[in-house]
Amino acid sequence: MRLYACENCGNSIHFDNRTCISCGSQLGFSSESLLLHALQPVDGGWKTMSSLPQSVFFCANAAHDICNWLVTAGDGNAYCVACRYNRIVPVTDNPEGLERWQRIGQAQRHLFYSLLRWRLPIPGRDIDPQGGLVFDFLADEVDANGNVIPAMTGHEDGLISLRAAEANDATRESVRVSMGEPYRTLLGHFRHEIGHFYWGQLVRDDDTLALARQLFGDEREDYAEALQRNYEQGPPADWQTRFISTYASCHPAEDFAECWAHFCHIVDTLETARSFGISTDPRRHEDMAAEVDFDPYRAHDAQTLVDAWIPLSVALNSLQRSMGQADSYPFVLSASVVEKLNFINALIQRAGNRQYSLGNRQ
Known part of the structure; x- marks a missing residue:
């Protein structure tokens, strides 16, 4: 994620900021420029102080402090590029529901930032009624005996469902611990489930599908049987040499989605490190030296990303341990896994209309 500067006073501002704390300017994010703009009121709407000539207004979800993204005048949609894909959202008539929606919206916008940076296709149900992207953020149900039935997080034919209760830290952490997971976040859910969506969008032609199956396995394998086997027998003994996580080892579709999510984690964190000028060069540990002197969203290959990521992630983990916290990565x-990440990098670059082949950069 980039670090931004207020167009009015030059103060550093961040992706989720609504107001510049230095000059008080109202801020809004443009999905066209991918910049956080300082705004000035004009004719019942807003105008940016630079870059965008047209008038803009805030996404309708700004009314509940859920979204700070902008919509251009004449767009015809009251919601921004991210929020317009939502179908079922948390209620806003109570503090708990409103807080859940705010946290979910924050993670969703972070996801869409990456999709827009990569210029990936994002067909909605208006374009593809059967398989277009749509989000349902679902509340848990309570049966006749008062037992809570958790909503499910998952993907099916373009529909991404997310359990809204996981916006609560205690709920999400209890699930993480009970499932023995090292990592579980709202943003991680979004990135994993969108990976399933882009398998259907990008892995279509015969050559791409053949290479994907060579790397991840045959996605036609019975999913229910694979999950049952995983729950009963656990992951294969050598899973760490072949998979990014134990969950990735249970089925080829999950392997792809997990690798997609980790690719997003790595690229976006490297962009953040680059924006802050972070580099590692520990004395007498030359193998841990790294500098992000390239655009991670336009990396030539996954190895370039990994060479910078490993030293940075080790440093991040060490900083976390110094604070008594669990490892970040x-x-x-x-x-x-790097080979799989390389496939995903090439797949994304090709989809963004850049001249890449799945094997090598052209």
Whole structure:
């Protein structure tokens, strides 16, 4: 994620900021320029202090302090590029529901930032009624005996469902611990489930599908049987040499989605490090030296990303331990996983209309 500067006073501002704390300017994010703009009121709407010539207004969800993204005048949609894909959202008539919606919206906008940076296709149900992207943020149900039935997080034919209760830290952490997971966040859910969506969008032609199956396995494998086997027997003994996580080892579709999510984690965090000028160069540990002197969203290959990511992630984990916190990135990138990440990088670059082949950069 980039670090931004207020167009009015030059103060540093961040992706989720609504107001510049230095000059008080109202701020809004444009999905066209991918910049956080300082705004000035004009004719019942707003105008940016630079870059965008047209008038803009805030996404309708700004009324509940859920979204700070902008919509251009004449767009014809009251919601921004991210929020317009939502179908079922948390209620806003009570503090708990409103807080859930705010946290979910924050993670969703972070997801869409990456999709827009990569210029990936994002067909909605207006374009593809059967398989277009749509989000349902679902509340848990209570049966006749008062037992809570948790809503499910998942993907099916373009529909991404997310359990709204996981916006609560205690709920999400209890699930993480009970499932023995090293990492579980709202943003992680979004990135994983969108990976399933882009399998259907980008892995279509015969050559791409053949290479994907060579790397991840045959996605036609019975999903229910694979999950049952995983729950009963656990992951294969050598899973760390072939998969990014134990969950990735249970089925080829989950392997792809997990690798997609981790690719997003790595790229966006590297962009943040680059924006802040972070580099690592520990004395007498030359192998841990790294500098992000390239645009991670336009990386030539996954190895370039990994060479910078491993030293940075080790430093991040060490900083976390110094604070008594768990590792930020408790995962190992084996040669097999890097190969899968390289496939995803090429797939994304090709989809963004850049001249890449799936094997090598042209």
